[in-house]
Amino acid sequence: xxKWLSVLTALIVLLMxxxxxxxxxxxxxxxxxxxFKLGDDILLEKYSHLIDGKRIGLIxxxxxxxxxxxxxxxxxxxxxxxxxxxxxxPEHGLDGKAKAGAYVTSYTHPTLKIPVYSLYGTTRMPxxxxxxxxxxxxxxxxxxxxxSYTFMSTMNYCMVAAQKAGIPIVILDRPNPLGGTIVxxxxxEDKFKTFVGVDNLPMSHGMTAGELAYFFNRKxxxxxxxxxxxxxxxxMIFQDTGLKWVQSSPLMPNMQSVFGYxxxxxxxxxxxxxxxxxxxxxxxxxxxxxxxxxxxxxKLPGVTFVAEKRGSSGGVQLKITNYRTFNPARTGIYxxxxxxxxxxxxxxxxxxxxxxxxxxxxxxKIGQYLLQGLxxxxxxxxxxxGLKKFKEERKNYLLYQ
Numbered sequence: 001x002x003k004w005l006s007v008l009t010a011l012i013v014l015l016m017x018x019x020x021x022x023x024x025x026x027x028x029x030x031x032x033x034x035x036f037k038l039g040d041d042i043l044l045e046k047y048s049h050l051i052d053g054k055r056i057g058l059i060x061x062x063x064x065x066x067x068x069x070x071x072x073x074x075x076x077x078x079x080x081x082x083x084x085x086x087x088x089x090p091e092h093g094l095d096g097k098a099k100a101g102a103y104v105t106s107y108t109h110p111t112l113k114i115p116v117y118s119l120y121g122t123t124r125m126p127x128x129x130x131x132x133x134x135x136x137x138x139x140x141x142x143x144x145x146x147x148s149y150t151f152m153s154t155m156n157y158c159m160v161a162a163q164k165a166g167i168p169i170v171i172l173d174r175p176n177p178l179g180g181t182i183v184x185x186x187x188x189e190d191k192f193k194t195f196v197g198v199d200n201l202p203m204s205h206g207m208t209a210g211e212l213a214y215f216f217n218r219k220x221x222x223x224x225x226x227x228x229x230x231x232x233x234x235x236m237i238f239q240d241t242g243l244k245w246v247q248s249s250p251l252m253p254n255m256q257s258v259f260g261y262x263x264x265x266x267x268x269x270x271x272x273x274x275x276x277x278x279x280x281x282x283x284x285x286x287x288x289x290x291x292x293x294x295x296x297x298x299k300l301p302g303v304t305f306v307a308e309k310r311g312s313s314g315g316v317q318l319k320i321t322n323y324r325t326f327n328p329a330r331t332g333i334y335x336x337x338x339x340x341x342x343x344x345x346x347x348x349x350x351x352x353x354x355x356x357x358x359x360x361x362x363x364x365k366i367g368q369y370l371l372q373g374l375x376x377x378x379x380x381x382x383x384x385x386g387l388k389k390f391k392e393e394r395k396n397y398l399l400y401q
């Protein structure tokens with residue numbers, strides 16, 4: 001009897017498994033991160049020849065840690081095969097605590113007794129004096145995947161300095177947190193190249209630090225080496241890597257802020273501002289409910305918008321529902337265009353000096369389109385050809401499938 005009961009139970013379980021919807025019974029499988037390694041994880045293991053016997057200048061900050069959370073400052077300082085002789089820090093400083101745009105001073109490292117040169121103070125590029133005791137530059141820093149975030153600008157300027165000084169530069173590759181498949185936003189025009197945007201990239205470029213270095217080097221011609229990641233594919237977002245997010249700057253505490261940066265932070269000088277950080281967007285004269293209705297009506301992938309006032313300003317809270325399909329730059333263009341539709345904010349215009357709005361956009365055309373009253377769909381169509389051209393060009397510099 002017990003035997004037949006067991007058989008009957010097994011048949012019921014089998015039948016239930018066949019008729020129960022997969023979505024109701026099977027949880028998403030966690031990505032396998034056992035094979036994933038950062039460039040800095042394998043530098044000494046497989047690429048030590050790039051630094052052996054040399055004096056190293058390390059360009060880094062608090063994000064430059066390996067998969068175990070150990071700073072590359074400590075790793076290279078204790079490596080007997082080379083000498084760490086200088087450190088270089090980007091915007092926000094070596095510890096990432098300085099506010100956006102705040103100048104950072106150079107100083108001597110308290111324990112290593114080596115110079116920590118600020119590349120966001122009196123200079124943005126290492127000077128010859130800063131490189132006099134260096135045989136090779138090594139770059140290890142976590143970016144957020146947005147053109148206007150300045151860490152990759154620092155990498156670009158260091159590549160230029162290395163080329164001028166005749167010394168090699170090594171990039172320890174790291175993932176693009178947004179992934180490598182979604183590429184969007186207007187492509188920066190030459191006229192608008194500044195430290196906020198150093199090359200002809202769209203707002204969201206979908207490239208890793210190493211891939212960007214190869215892209216930059218088509219013009220710089222530095223003696224460049226990239227230590228690639230292992231176990232990384234283009235469709236991986238940061239959450240797939242198994243890494244712990246290290247806050248990259250004061251307003252980048254988590255993935256919501258990283259993904260929300262391009263979506264909510266494009267309104268410099270318009271009165272349209274972000275909050276949260278980078279999880280809310282709005283401004284004075286905005287009707288929150290109408291704003292949410294416009295944005296939700298656009299059916300942008302991976303996000304919904306909840307009407308929410310902040311003080312006297314109307315706006316929306318972004319609720320990212322799918323980080324894989326969410327398109328930050330496209331969302332940002334829509335958010336800006338619909339805000340202008342509702343409150344007709346004054347669009348900043350460049351004259352002899354390029355205004356920050358155009359620096360972030362990489363063009364003055366978006367401002368012109370807003371003044372013309374174009375819909376976000378029409379604005380997208382305007383920059384589509386430049387974006388398509390970039391997507392074709394970037395194929396020459398991609399390291400991962």
